[in-house]
Amino acid sequence: MTSITEVARHAGVSPSIVSRLLNGDPTLRIRTDTRERVLAAVEELDYAPNHAARALRRSRVGTIGLAVPDMHNPVYATILEGARPAATEHGFVLMLTDLDDLASDTTTFRRIVRGGAIDGLLLQRNSTAAGRVVDRVAPSRLPLVILNERVRSPASGVAVDDRAAARLATRHLIEHGHTDIAHLRLGGRNSRSRDRQAGWEDALREAGIPVSRDLLGHGGVVPETGYRGLTELLARDRRPTAVFVGSVLAAVGALAAARDAGLTVPDDLSVIGFHDTWLAEHVDPPLSVVRLPLEEMGREAIRVLVDLIEGKPPQQVMVSTPEPTLIIRSSTGKVP
Amino acid sequence: MTSITEVARHAGVSPSIVSRLLNGDPTLRIRTDTRERVLAAVEELDYAPNHAARALRRSRVGTIGLAVPDMHNPVYATILEGARPAATEHGFVLMLTDLDDLASDTTTFRRIVRGGAIDGLLLQRNSTAAGRVVDRVAPSRLPLVILNERVRSPASGVAVDDRAAARLATRHLIEHGHTDIAHLRLGGRNSRSRDRQAGWEDALREAGIPVSRDLLGHGGVVPETGYRGLTELLARDRRPTAVFVGSVLAAVGALAAARDAGLTVPDDLSVIGFHDTWLAEHVDPPLSVVRLPLEEMGREAIRVLVDLIEGKPPQQVMVSTPEPTLIIRSSTGKVP
DNA sequence: AGCAGCCAGGAAATCGATTCTTCTGCCTAC
C-alpha cells in the first residue's frame, strides 16, 4: 500500500502538496515541473488515496447502502443496474445491506448506520421491515431515499408514474373490447399498490365502465400469490374477460392459474402485467406488459441521494421519461 | 456521531479502556463497576466504533467486493443470497463492484483495489473481463476467490460439481430411452462449460452411446443464444430427440426455438436445463433441470475468502452437499 | 535601500480507534 508520504518523498515534495494537487485545490500554486514530478510519482507507484484515511478525515466514506428485499425479483435487479453506474459516476460505491438485518438486528444497524459505514441509504419500502428501518434511521439523520414509492414531504423519494402506467395497461384492454376487467392488486400499505389500482379505476371510469369490487382481487408480488389471486377471482360469480395484474411475477402466476382453470390465454382471458423484465418474454404465452423507466429510477435515486448527502434539501421525484409504454405480446387479445 | 472519547468521558475512564473492553482484550483487568459504567455509557450514547477510523488503524475495512457480470441472471442472484448472510456472520459487508469497470477503468480499479476499499474480492470468472481483473489484482496481493469455477492451485476457487450434475441430467434423458441426445454448451474458456460437456459425454459413454460432434452445439448463457443454438442444431442432418442445455436461460431460449421449429416439447423433443431458478418453473412447458447447491457455494466462497483475508492458505473447494438433484418437470419425456 | 506582496511550498493539527508503554496506589512478604 503506497501512502501519500511515499509519493511525496518520491517526488521530493511534502504530502500536503500531493494531496492538494490530486484534489484540485484551487488555491494551490505549483510550478509545472513540480506538478509533473508529482504526477509521475503517482503513476509510478500506482498510488490511490487510502479509502479509510480519507473517509476518516473527510467524514464521508463514499459508500451508499442499498437495501432491497429480494435480489431474485427482476424489478430490483433492473433498478440496481441503473443505480450502480450512477453511483460510480458520483464517486460512490454501492454497499449491499440486508433490509431485515437492518430492521431487526441492533448490532448490524449500529455497525452500519451509527458506525458511519455508509453515507446514505437507498431503501425499497416494501415490507413492514422497511418501515422499521425508516423509523430507526430518522433520528440518526442519515440521508435516506425511498425507492419506487411516493413519499410525503420531509422525506426524499423517487418513484415512477404507476398510476399512468396502470391506466395505460387497462386502456389497452378496453380498446380490445373488454368491459369486465379485473385487477389483481399488489396489496400492502404502499403507494404502488394504491396508484396501480387508481390507474385501473381511472381507465374504467374514462370509458364509462363502472368500477366493481367484484373484480378486484389480491395478486401480491410473487407467482404463487398471483396464482391464488386469479384462482380465487375466477371462483366468483362474475367472471372477468381480462385482468390487469399489478406485478409481472404475479401475472406469471396468473397465467398458470388460468391454464389450470381450463382457460386459454388470450382467447378466454386476457392478461397484462406490470413492469417488463425478460421473464415476461419467455413465459407462455409471452406476456403483454407495461414498461416503466426502472433503470432511470435507479439512476435518479442515486442523484437525489447524493444531493442529500451534499446537504441539498429533500426531493420527491417522479421519473416520467421515458414514458410508460405498452409492450404488447400474446397474452392480450379481443374480448371472447 | 458519538466517538470513543465521548463514551470514555461519560464513563469517567480513558478511551483505551473503552476500546479494550469492547474488543475483548484478554489482558484487560477491569473492576466490575467500571466495566458496567462503560457498558452503560455505550448503551446510552448508542455508540458504535467509527468504521473509517477502525479500518485505518487495523488496516482492514471489513468489506468484501463482489463482482458479477449481471444481476439479472438468477444464478448470480442465488449465489448472492447465500453470500450475503455469510458475509454478515463473519463481520463483513458486501460491496458491489462492476466487473467491467474493474477490468477497464483504471480509476475505479485504483480507487477500490489500491485504495484499500475492500479486503478481498469475490469474482465470477465469466467473461474475458474477469480474466483481466484477475491479472490486475494478482500483483496487489488482494485476497481473491474465483466463484463457480475450478481453478489451479495458487488461486482460491469455489465451485460446484458441474460434471456430476451434467451426467445426472443426461442420464435422466437416457433413462427415458433417448439415444440421440444433443448438448448445447455454454462456450467460453471456463471449467463450467468443459465440465458440463464432459458430464454429458460421461453419461453417454457409460450407456454405450457414441459421442458425436454432430450433436454438440453452442447454447451460451442467455435465451437468445439458446434459441439460436437449438435452431442451428435442428437444421443439421441428424436431429436429436433430446437436448441437455448447459444453462437455464439458454434452455428457455431453446424451448422457444423448438416451438418455432414446429416441435412439441417433450413429445418431439425433450429439453433439460442446468440450475434451478424459479424461472424454470414458470415457462411453458415447465422446465426439467438439475439443481446445484448455489447458495451453499456463495456461503463457502465467503468462508474461503475470509480465511484468505486472515492469512490462511488458498483453497480450492468443490461444494458437493447437498448433491446435485434432478427436478423433473414437463419438458422431458419418453423418446418419440 | 527598504518594504509590501506574491510565489511555491512546508509544518503541524486533526479525524477516531487501537495498542504498546507507563504510571499509581495498595497490599504482601521478607
Added chain:
DNA sequence: GTAGGCAGAAGAATCGATTTCCTGGCTGCT
C-alpha cells in the same frame, strides 16, 4: 520498614489523508 508485585487504568504513538496556517525568497515599487 521497604522492595516488589499486581490490579487497574492513564498516556501517547500510530494509521494516512486533509487542511489551515506559515515561511523563505524573490520581485517591483518608491
